[in-house]
Amino acid sequence: MDCHRCPLQEVSGGGRLCVTVGNPNTGKSTLINALAGANLQIGNWSGTTVERLEARCRAAGVPLTLVDLPGTYSLIPTHREEDLTRQELLSLQPDAVINVIDAGNLERNLYLTLELTEVGLPLVVALNLMDEAAAKGLTLSPQALADALGVAVVPTVACRCQGVGALLSEANAAKRPTPQVRYHPAIEEALGALTPMIEHPARRWLALSALMGEVQAHLTPAAQAEAARLRQALLQRGLDPNHLIDEARWAKASALAKGALLGYHPTTTLTERIDRLVLHPVLGFPIFLVAMLLTFRFTFLLAEPWIGFIEAVQAVLGGWIVALSLPPMLASFVSEALLAGVGTVLTFVPLLFCLYLALSFLETSGFLARAAFLTDGLMKRLNLPGRALIPLILGLGCNVPGIAATRGLEHPGERLRTALAVPFISCGARLTVFALFAAVFFPGQAALVVFGLYLAGMAIALLTIALLGLLGRREMSYGVMEIPAYRLPPASLLWRLAKTRTLSFVRGAGGPILIAVTAVWALSHLPAGGEADTTLYARAAQFATPAFAPLEIHDWRLVGALVPGFVAKEVVVGTLGVSYLGPEPVEAVAFGEGIQRLGRELLASLEATALAVPALVGLSLAGPAEDDPPGGLAAALAEAVSPRGALAYLVFILLYTPCVATLAALRQVIGRRWTAFSVVYGLVVAYLMAYLAARLLS
Amino acid sequence: MRLSDLAPEHRAYVRTLPASPALNRRLRALGLRPGVAVQFLRQAPLGDPLQIAVGETFLALRRHEAEQVFVELAS
Numbered sequence: 001m002d003c004h005r006c007p008l009q010e011v012s013g014g015g016r017l018c019v020t021v022g023n024p025n026t027g028k029s030t031l032i033n034a035l036a037g038a039n040l041q042i043g044n045w046s047g048t049t050v051e052r053l054e055a056r057c058r059a060a061g062v063p064l065t066l067v068d069l070p071g072t073y074s075l076i077p078t079h080r081e082e083d084l085t086r087q088e089l090l091s092l093q094p095d096a097v098i099n100v101i102d103a104g105n106l107e108r109n110l111y112l113t114l115e116l117t118e119v120g121l122p123l124v125v126a127l128n129l130m131d132e133a134a135a136k137g138l139t140l141s142p143q144a145l146a147d148a149l150g151v152a153v154v155p156t157v158a159c160r161c162q163g164v165g166a167l168l169s170e171a172n173a174a175k176r177p178t179p180q181v182r183y184h185p186a187i188e189e190a191l192g193a194l195t196p197m198i199e200h201p202a203r204r205w206l207a208l209s210a211l212m213g214e215v216q217a218h219l220t221p222a223a224q225a226e227a228a229r230l231r232q233a234l235l236q237r238g239l240d241p242n243h244l245i246d247e248a249r250w251a252k253a254s255a256l257a258k259g260a261l262l263g264y265h266p267t268t269t270l271t272e273r274i275d276r277l278v279l280h281p282v283l284g285f286p287i288f289l290v291a292m293l294l295t296f297r298f299t300f301l302l303a304e305p306w307i308g309f310i311e312a313v314q315a316v317l318g319g320w321i322v323a324l325s326l327p328p329m330l331a332s333f334v335s336e337a338l339l340a341g342v343g344t345v346l347t348f349v350p351l352l353f354c355l356y357l358a359l360s361f362l363e364t365s366g367f368l369a370r371a372a373f374l375t376d377g378l379m380k381r382l383n384l385p386g387r388a389l390i391p392l393i394l395g396l397g398c399n400v401p402g403i404a405a406t407r408g409l410e411h412p413g414e415r416l417r418t419a420l421a422v423p424f425i426s427c428g429a430r431l432t433v434f435a436l437f438a439a440v441f442f443p444g445q446a447a448l449v450v451f452g453l454y455l456a457g458m459a460i461a462l463l464t465i466a467l468l469g470l471l472g473r474r475e476m477s478y479g480v481m482e483i484p485a486y487r488l489p490p491a492s493l494l495w496r497l498a499k500t501r502t503l504s505f506v507r508g509a510g511g512p513i514l515i516a517v518t519a520v521w522a523l524s525h526l527p528a529g530g531e532a533d534t535t536l537y538a539r540a541a542q543f544a545t546p547a548f549a550p551l552e553i554h555d556w557r558l559v560g561a562l563v564p565g566f567v568a569k570e571v572v573v574g575t576l577g578v579s580y581l582g583p584e585p586v587e588a589v590a591f592g593e594g595i596q597r598l599g600r601e602l603l604a605s606l607e608a609t610a611l612a613v614p615a616l617v618g619l620s621l622a623g624p625a626e627d628d629p630p631g632g633l634a635a636a637l638a639e640a641v642s643p644r645g646a647l648a649y650l651v652f653i654l655l656y657t658p659c660v661a662t663l664a665a666l667r668q669v670i671g672r673r674w675t676a677f678s679v680v681y682g683l684v685v686a687y688l689m690a691y692l693a694a695r696l697l698s
Numbered sequence: 699m700r701l702s703d704l705a706p707e708h709r710a711y712v713r714t715l716p717a718s719p720a721l722n723r724r725l726r727a728l729g730l731r732p733g734v735a736v737q738f739l740r741q742a743p744l745g746d747p748l749q750i751a752v753g754e755t756f757l758a759l760r761r762h763e764a765e766q767v768f769v770e771l772a773s
Contacts, residue, residue, distance in 0.1 A: 105754040279742070279743075282743070376746065480757065
């Protein structure tokens with residue numbers, strides 16, 4: 001798991017600690033990106049899947065650590081992840097709080113600001129998204145708001161770095177605010193009795209939340225008991241503390257918002273104009289599908305040249321090693337285990353980086369919220385929010401980002417059900433096996449078979465979600481969510497988000513993939529000097545083959561290929577090739593020749609990347625290169641298995657653990673135990689479905 | 699009438715919120731509370747959820763959630 005291991009207290013030792021707090025979708029990430037520049041670090045909040053943005057910078061010569069707290073509408077959370085913000089604020093005691101508020105939505109944002117004045121930490125308000133407010137027809141006076149609140153208010157446009165410098169210097173000089181809300185006399189009386197019993201700088205806010213019935217760890221048992229007694233007394237007088245406190249805050253927020261408003265000329269915003277099209281009753285879904293299609297086109301057109309380049313580097317390095325005339329076993333280990341392992345990890349990098357880039361864009365631009373709105377009507381039948389469809393769709397490209405995208409789901413139960421379903425979604429790698437077998441065994445109907453497999457995978461995924469929903473605790477899934485305004489996120493933020501997410505994958509999955517590739521190499525090369533059918537790999541496969549007889553698969557070489565298929569599905573075809581046709585010797589490459597080849601490949605990749613831009617909008621200047629079907633392999637396969645067995649084999653490939661990388665991603669999101677469950681569950685489902693498939697075709 | 703009964707472009711004032719504490723709190727946090735003006739914007743292509751405007755906030759909520767919010771049409 002990619003957590004920040006150093007506790008914040010130590011970090012803050014080097015300088016001032018400053019946190020950003022605000023509603024979701026107020027541009028907090030963009031602001032911290034603008035403040036931090038290249039110093040931005042992205043990790044996870046310890047023990048959670050919530051992204052944590054942190055930066056170290058200098059403001060007027062003073063070293064400063066900036067931490068972005070998760071977006072929340074109120075310090076009294078409506079779900080677990082919002083609670084992080086409250087916990088961190090109360091326990092960290094930062095030197096300054098930057099409250100980021102949406103200038104175009106003052107009233108709702110000021111509710112949290114008022115709570116922050118009660119928490120009492122030094123406060124400065126960033127009146128962000130000033131440009132959007134102006135576009136909405138709002139004219140605001142930051143000074144009027146500052147005067148009314150008694151804290152500095154800095155107007156900012158974070159995406160254009162406007163006001164960012166001023167904000168930092170104000171944050172350095174931030175003062176403790178005075179509480180702004182006067183409550184009902186009965187509440188104030190209760191506060192007068194309760195606050196002296198609380199030993200915490202945020203005692204007024206803590207006392208208020210205790211009166212609202214919240215359990216706060218910072219209160220002594222005596223204070224807890226007193227709060228409960230006061231709350232009961234109020235309720236008995238017919239006064240509901242929750243209602244009184246909430247209404248008083250809203251009234252004050254409303255008054256502050258009105259006071260800061262100089263003029264308002266309502267206009268139809270760009271967001272509303274785009275939504276009329278994107279959420280259109282008829283055009284909405286086609287637009288959504290085209291957008292998802294573009295995401296995949298973008299990813300594969302940009303990533304493929306670089307995957308090809310990495311494979312070329314691997315081939316050249318392997319060739320050099322062979323040219324060194326090392327002992328054959330050592331050369332084989334270096335080129336087929338180490339190089340192949342590192343190569344497998346690296347080939348994921350361009351693919352994941354591009355998918356994460358696209359995903360970060362969809363997320364921060366506001367498009368993902370629209371997709372969730374469109375698909376909620378489908379997903380609510382599975383007791384999931386509409387957002388849960390995105391991981392399943394991304395899974396079609398690669399399961400790893402699909403699983404990572406389940407982090408966007410609020411409830412752990414929703415995340416678990418969706419993450420366990422993603423591995424059944426067929427990805428690009430499984431297509432290589434489908435294409436080969438379908439062409440050999442089902443000529444003329446190949447496309448239909450492949451399409452059917454994709455549908456079957458999707459169906460099993462949805463059934464898994466439904467089944468786990470029946471078994472698990474019933475958790476209400478909400479449809480309630482904010483639909484934020486469309487925004488063009490800064491390219492630098494997207495780049496950093498994609499880079500961090502990709503690196504986090506490499507760190508988490510690199511080790512397991514290397515180990516798995518090395519293990520498979522050892523199995524297929526030991527004992528040394530043996531024939532192809534006496535290696536450990538062959539013996540294990542021969543031992544397991546009777547278990548596959550009910551699936552009409554009788555050839556140990558097919559069963560054996562499932563083992564490297566566990567590492568990555570791309571290698572299944574290659575393994576079958578080696579098993580049936582013998583190993584392809586790695587050709588020795590001279591040093592100079594290798595350098596030349598690398599140069600050529602690099603140029604070709606750069607050219608292909610440049611051509612990907614026109615190809616994205618449909619002008620295909622260079623068609624994707626098709627791999628030659630291995631002719632000898634097709635003939636060997638046709639003899640090795642019947643069409644029934646072949647179909648069962650494909651169904652098995654579709655449904656069992658997709659790859660080690662997926663498991664590593666699963667472990668990061670749902671933990672070790674559930675990942676182990678996923679492996680077993682996948683094998684059971686794969687076996688049962690393959691059995692059915694073999695019976696289906698008579 | 700219920701929030702779910704509003705027609706596109708209708709404006710109304712919220713009278714009461716759902717009884718369920720969790721939903722009630724979530725709606726309040728997003729600014730939907732008794733007395734505020736709401737405007738019905740559209741329903742999703744599949745008929746559910748609904749998009750409404752509360753002040754400057756756009757909200758999505760499911761039909762069965764909107765059925766628990768009572769409103770009064772603005773004259």
